[in-house]
Amino acid sequence: MRFMMLMLPGGYGDAAPDARPSAEAVEKMMQFNRSLQEAGVLLALDGLHPPASGARVTTVNGKVKVIDGPFAEAHEVIGGYWMIDVSSRDEAIAWASRCPLAPNETIEVRQVFEMADFPLDVQKAAEGFQDMQLSQAS
Amino acid sequence: MTATDIHRTIDAVWRIESARLIAGLARMVRDVGLAEELAQDALVVALERWPESGIPDNPGAWLMTAAKHRAIDQLRRKKLIERKHETLAHEPEFEATDERRELEAMLDDDIGDDLLRLIFTACHPVLSAEARAALTLRLLGGLTTDEIARAFLVPEPTIAQRIVRAKRTLAEKQIPFEVPRGEERNERLASVLEVIYLIFNEGYAATSGDDWMRPELCNEAMRLGRILAGLAPQEPEVLGLLALMEIQASRLRARTTPDGEPILLPDQDRSRWDPLLIRRGLAALQRIEKLGGANGPYALQAAIAAGHARARTVEQTDWTRIATLYAALARVMPSPVVELNRAVAVAMASGPEAGLALVDALADEPLLHNYHLLPSVRGDLLSRLQRHDEARSEFERAAALARNVREKNFLERRAAASASAAHSA
Structure with a gap:
């Protein structure tokens, strides 16, 4: 089964848009990444720019609002x-526990949905979903 | 944490740590069987202590230390016995601390290499393919004998015995715990890949039992393939096997009806294929090309699987390319089964007549003598050429040869359809 380990670094919400992790921090994390890879469990991983350079899109009274x-x-x-x-x-969870976490960092472990987790009517409604994911592949 | 929680956590820790533990210990004691026993002993100690003391901060290191202590005790005992036998008392003072330090240092360097040694040893050709598969799942996958037995649908004592014998054979034949070099490395790597693919195929097209597939075996094989790819990232055939397994596994959930009936490739709902696995497979194929390994047997099979994965519908399949890839595969891995597959691709690319010519050339092939897919493919091509009477007899022959009940039914239906088409013609 697939799990997403979401890294929630404390204070990242206030980080400057151009904030980048130090080489030392990356090196430490790479050891963890390598252990995941060597154990054959790693499927994908990515890091995200700070929220300061991101945006939130929502609706207020039916109108799109960008923050x-x-x-x-x-x-x-x-x-x-x-x-x-x-x-x-x-x-x-055992894998997340092995991550070299800084004092203000948290990992949230969440299972990834499989089609079989849904009742048939939802599966029907989601028809073509995997096809959409695939269009990025080629 | 309740006792059950602790046990579940210990299971998870074991699953993560056992291979590294066994690999490190095997380098120290030069015997994978003994190494596994030592690791198991450490697990038993953990099961006793952790419910009281809680899970240690670094459970892997804890287990390694516990196992090391037992290993050192054993080695020292063995040495003492050897010395008694040889009656050589050159060193009256037995410097235990130094020796311990030396052994611990030896254990700490390069676990990655140890894992690779462990894989090569577990897959040593001196063992039968079945024994290699069971031992690999046990030592590298961290599966219990019971789990392996359930996966292969054989009684637990059979697997237990298979593993015990395999370990004994490795010890008796004094198989060195090392990664082979030079020409031998290539041969031995082929043996490793063969074992991993065997495990995968046992899950993908189960030869026995009620289920046509056992996905957990596929997952184990992919995990092993990923371990190997992490340890030997420059080996194109390792990547080729992983890509092949991932692309094939991308179809797992599209391969059966809700009742477990097989669905053949052309009839599968391609929107149910797993895009993440396909994406990983395609990315691996690109790396293989950069490494100059596109012509290896696994790389070619992966490229063929990718040919299907890329096509959104059967009609969009680039059959000419697939036929070319099969021709290349037939050159590096000549086999009548590959040739038969090539014939199917050629028939799709250039018409049934061209395919039939290739199939007919295989008629006297002894290896295909009892292979139901030969008459099945021939019947299919004949029926597309409107030669229904000949098609009927081919399907009947295929049905008689097929061992899987569901396949047999399918072929009988096709024979009947050909018979009625022959009548109305």
Whole structure:
């Protein structure tokens, strides 16, 4: 089963738009990444620019509203993710527990939906969903 | 945490740590069987202590230390015995601390290489393919004997015995715990890849049992393939096998009806194919090309699978390219089954007549003598050429040869359809 490990770095919400992790921090994380790869569980991983350079799109009274980052009201923001393929929720948690976390960092472990998790009517409504994901492939 | 939670956590830790643990220990004691026992002993200690003490901060290191201590005790005991036997008492003072330090240093360098050694040892050609598969799942996958037995649908004692014998054979034949070099490396790598693909195929097209597929075996094989690809990222055939498995596995959920009936490739709902696995497979193929390995047997098979993965519909399939890839595969891995597949691709690209000529050339091939797909393919081509009477007899022959009940039914239906087409013609 697939799990997303979402990295929630404390204070990332206020980070400057051009904030970048240090080489030292990246090196440390790369060791963890390599251990995931060597164990054959890593499917994908990415890091995200700070929210300060992002935007939130929402609707207010049916009208689209765009809010530029940083977002004052956001407590936790995502800094990056790993997608892993493991045999249980416990294994996903055990992996997250091995991540070299800085004192203000949190990892949220969330299972990725499979089509089979949905009742048939939802599966029907989602027809073509995987096709959309595939269009990025070629 | 409740006791059950702790046990589940320990299971998860074991799953993550066991291969590295066994690999490190095997380098120290030079015996994978003994290494596994030591690792198991450490697990038993953890199961006793952790429910009381809680899970240690670094459970992997904890297990390694526990196992090391036992290993060192064992080695020292063995040495003492050897010394007694040899009655050589050159060193009256046995410097335990130094030796311990030396052994620990030895254990700490390069676990990655140890894992590779472990894979090569578990897949040593001195063992039967079945034994290699079971031992690999046990040592590298961290599966219990019971889990392996359930996956292969054989009784647990059979697997247990298979593993015990395999370990004994490795010890008796004094198989060195090392990564082979030079020409031998290529041969041995082929043996490793063969085992991983065997595990995958046992899951992908189960030869026995009620289920046509057992996806958990496919997942194990992909995990092993990814481990190997992480350890040997410059080996194009390792990437080729991984790409092949990932692209094939992308179809897992489209390959059966809700009742478990097989759905053949042309009839699958392609929107159910797994895009993440396809994407990874295609990316691996690009890397293989950069490494100059596009002509390896696994790379070619992966490229063929990718040919299907890229096509949104059967009609969009580039059959000419697939036929060319099969021709290349037949050159590096000559086999009548490859030739038969090439015939199918050629028939799709250039018409049934061209395909039939290739199939007819295989008629006397002894390896295909009892292979139901030969008459099945021939019947299909004949029926497309409106030669229904000949098609009927081919489908009947194919149905008689097919061992899978669902396939047999399908072929009988096609024979009947050909018979009625022959009558109305």
